[in-house]
Amino acid sequence: MSGIQRNAAGAAERAPGASAAGKKKLGIYIHIPFCVCKCAYCDFLSAPASAEVMEQYAASLKQEIRECRELAEKYTVSTVFFGGGTPSILPGRTLAGILEELLCLLPAEPDVEITVECNPGTLTEEKLDSYRAAGVNRLSIGLQSADDRELKLLGRIHTFEEFLENYELARKKGFGNLNIDLMSALPGQTREGWLRTLERTAGLEPEHISAYSLIIEEGTPFYGRYREGAPGYSELPDEDTDRLMYEDTKRFLGERGYTRYEISNYARAGFACRHNLSYWDRTDYKGFGIGAASLLDGVRYKNSTELAAYLKEDFSYESVLPLSRKDELEETMFLGLRKMEGVALTAQLREIYGELLGKLEREGVLAQDRGRIFLTDRGIDVSNYVLSEFLLDEEMAGCGLGTEGKERNEG
Numbered sequence: 227m228s229g230i231q232r233n234a235a236g237a238a239e240r241a242p243g244a245s246a247a248g249k250k251k252l253g254i255y256i257h258i259p260f261c262v263c264k265c266a267y268c269d270f271l272s273a274p275a276s277a278e279v280m281e282q283y284a285a286s287l288k289q290e291i292r293e294c295r296e297l298a299e300k301y302t303v304s305t306v307f308f309g310g311g312t313p314s315i316l317p318g319r320t321l322a323g324i325l326e327e328l329l330c331l332l333p334a335e336p337d338v339e340i341t342v343e344c345n346p347g348t349l350t351e352e353k354l355d356s357y358r359a360a361g362v363n364r365l366s367i368g369l370q371s372a373d374d375r376e377l378k379l380l381g382r383i384h385t386f387e388e389f390l391e392n393y394e395l396a397r398k399k400g401f402g403n404l405n406i407d408l409m410s411a412l413p414g415q416t417r418e419g420w421l422r423t424l425e426r427t428a429g430l431e432p433e434h435i436s437a438y439s440l441i442i443e444e445g446t447p448f449y450g451r452y453r454e455g456a457p458g459y460s461e462l463p464d465e466d467t468d469r470l471m472y473e474d475t476k477r478f479l480g481e482r483g484y485t486r487y488e489i490s491n492y493a494r495a496g497f498a499c500r501h502n503l504s505y506w507d508r509t510d511y512k513g514f515g516i517g518a519a520s521l522l523d524g525v526r527y528k529n530s531t532e533l534a535a536y537l538k539e540d541f542s543y544e545s546v547l548p549l550s551r552k553d554e555l556e557e558t559m560f561l562g563l564r565k566m567e568g569v570a571l572t573a574q575l576r577e578i579y580g581e582l583l584g585k586l587e588r589e590g591v592l593a594q595d596r597g598r599i600f601l602t603d604r605g606i607d608v609s610n611y612v613l614s615e616f617l618l619d620e621e622m623a624g625c626g627l628g629t630e631g632k633e634r635n636e637g
C-alpha cells in the first residue's frame with residue numbers, strides 16, 4: 227500500500243507507521259532515571275543521583291544513540307519523548323546536547339513532536355530556553371493534585387503555587403503545547419475535591435490533560451503506610467466513588483473543550499499526544515537509557531536496568547522477544563482498544579475474534595461503527611475485563627494465519 231489514505235473529510239493522511247520519502251516512522255523514548263527524591267507511591271525506575279552521575283549518564287546515552295545510527299537508513303523520527311524519572315532535573319544544556327546528538331544522527335520529520343516530562347520545582351528560565359533552542363515543542367508537567375495536603379501525602383516535592391510558577395514560566399517562554407498530569411482516587415479525596423483540582427487545571431487552559439487513578443504498588447512507602455493504616459493513608463475512595471470520579475472527569479473536561487481520546491487522556495483538537503498514540507497503534511519505536519523498551523520490526527526489546535553497567539557503556543538488553551502472530555493480535559486489540567476510536571477491523575481480526583466480538587457487543591461493552599470496534603462507556607468502566615478477553619490460546623491464534631503471518635493492523 228502507498229501509505230497515504232484519505233480521512234473522512236477527504237484530506238490526505240498517512241497510514242500509521244508510514245513516513246515521508248518511503249521511510250518508516252520511528253518514535254524515540256529517552257529514559258532519564260533521576261529524581262530530586264522518591265515520591266511515596268512511585269515504583270518507576272528512578273532515584274536521586276549526583277550531578278556527576280547525571281553527566282556520565284548523558285554521555286552514555288549519546289554513545290548508545292551513536293551505536294544505533296543505522297536506524298537512519300530505514301526510519302524517520304516522528305516523535306521524541308524524554309521520560310523518567312524527571313528529565314527536567316538535568317541541566318538544560320545537558321538535555322539539549324542529548325537531543326542534538328539524536329537529531330544529528332537520526333533525521334526527523336519537519337513537524338516532529340518533542341516532549342520533555344517536567345516536575346514542578348525543577349524548571350528554570352535557563353532550562354526552558356535550552357529546550358526551545360534545541361527544538362523541544364511540548365512539555366508534560368506532573369502536577370497530580372491542586373491540593374497541597376494531597377501533594378504532601380503523595381510525597382511530591384512541590385506545592386500548587388510552585389507548579390503555577392513553572393507553568394506560567396513555560397507559557398512565557400513560548401511553549402504552546404502543554405500537558406498536565408493528574409491523579410484521582412487519593413486518600414481522603416472527595417468528588418468535590420477532585421472537581422476542584424480539575425477546575426483549577428482546566429482553568430489554565432493546557433492543551434492536554436492526563437488523568438489516572440492512584441495505584442498503590444507493593445513495595446512503595448505508600449503501600450506500607452496504607453497497610454499499617456497510618457493516619458491519612460487508609461481512607462481511599464471506594465470503587466464506586468473512583469468510577470464516579472472518572473465520569474466527572476469526562477463530563478467536566480468535555481464541557482471545557484477537551485476530547486477524551488484514550489481511557490485516561492484528554493486533549494484540545496489537534497493536541498493528542500502523537501508519541502503515546504504510536505504505542506497504542508504499535509508503530510515502531512526505539513528506547514534509549516536504562517530499562518527503556520523498543521519495538522522494532524515485530525521484536526520487543528528491553529534494556530537492562532543496571533545503572534552502573536550503563537555508565538560504563540554496557541548497553542545490554544534484559545530481554546529480546548520476537549512477537550508471534552498471537553502476540554501481535556493480542557497487542558493490537560489490547561493496546562488499540564484503549565483509544566476511544568478503537569481498532570480497524572481487518573478480515574483476520576474478524577476471523578479470529580468474530581464470536582468474541584459478538585458476545586461483547588451483546589454485553590454492551592463493545593460497539594462497531596464504520597469498520598471499527600471500540601469500547602462503550604460501560605466497556606471503559608470494566609476495561610480490564612474486556613481487554614483480558616482478547617488473550618488467545620495458541621491453537622486459535624494459528625487459525626487461518628499462515629506460519630509467517632506478519633500483517634499489521636493497517637486497516
Ligand code: SF4
Pocket residue numbers: 260261263264265268269270272310311312345368
Ligand atoms: S517524580 Fe515521578 S518518577 Fe520521580 S519519584 Fe516522583 S513519581 Fe517517581
